[in-house]
Amino acid sequence: MNMASEVEIRTATIDDLAAIFHLGEKVFTPKGFSNLYRTWDEYEVTHLFNSETEYVLVAEVDGQVVGFAMGTIIEKARSAWSYGHLLWLGVDPDVARMSIGSLLFDRFREVMETQGIRMLLVDTQADNAPAITFFQRKGFENPTDHVYMTLYLGKDG
Numbered sequence: 263m264n265m266a267s268e269v270e271i272r273t274a275t276i277d278d279l280a281a282i283f284h285l286g287e288k289v290f291t292p293k294g295f296s297n298l299y300r301t302w303d304e305y306e307v308t309h310l311f312n313s314e315t316e317y318v319l320v321a322e323v324d325g326q327v328v329g330f331a332m333g334t335i336i337e338k339a340r341s342a343w344s345y346g347h348l349l350w351l352g353v354d355p356d357v358a359r360m361s362i363g364s365l366l367f368d369r370f371r372e373v374m375e376t377q378g379i380r381m382l383l384v385d386t387q388a389d390n391a392p393a394i395t396f397f398q399r400k401g402f403e404n405p406t407d408h409v410y411m412t413l414y415l416g417k418d419g
């Protein structure tokens with residue numbers, strides 16, 4: 263079956279928010295490929311839906327949300343460019359490797375291009391090999407290391 267032909271990519275509506283949230287819980291597990299400085303929770307979903315409505319996309323198959331892409335635009339001071347940051351891309355593992363992530367990304371890219379964006383950013387953990395391969399296939403280059411450090415503020419001794 264060619265799943266891609268049955269997938270609808272569209273802008274999310276408020277009725278999709280619960281499905282996006284629960285799919286994200288499945289995909290961005292704590293030990294899995296979440297992000298240290300961004301947490302997947304209901305506030306992330308509702309906040310992005312409120313503030314970045316046109317940059318929240320879903321993939322639907324047979325009336326079910328099976329994937330989503332959520333992003334934002336970053337304006338940097340003293341930079342002529344605006345950056346499109348793809349914050350969250352998730353596809354239900356039940357329909358992995360059926361080009362749904364690819365279709366979501368392509369639409370996200372189109373939406374950003376219509377906003378005049380010339381550079382896209384993604385970030386993920388260094389051990390998220392599937393996502394890194396996926397983004398390289400989509401043309402991303404120049405992976406740059408980013409170091410997180412932690413300082414424990416508990417009682418000493």
Ligand SMILES: CC(C)(COP(=O)(O)OP(=O)(O)OC[C@H]1O[C@@H](n2cnc3c(N)ncnc32)[C@H](O)[C@@H]1OP(=O)(O)O)[C@@H](O)C(=O)NCCC(=O)NCCS
Nearest residue numbers: 295350351352353358359360361362363364392393395396
């Ligand atoms: C990354 C992710 C969105 C890919 O979605 P998908 O719908 O399975 O991806 P596609 O079917 O469009 O894959 C396109 C290409 O990406 C690469 N790819 C995708 N998943 C891969 C995997 N598990 N291992 C290696 N390469 C992979 C392949 O080159 C693939 O092409 P191919 O199937 O012809 O070989 C999905 O695996 C996911 O939700 N991962 C968990 C969340 C995450 O890490 N998100 C990204 C950071 S926010």
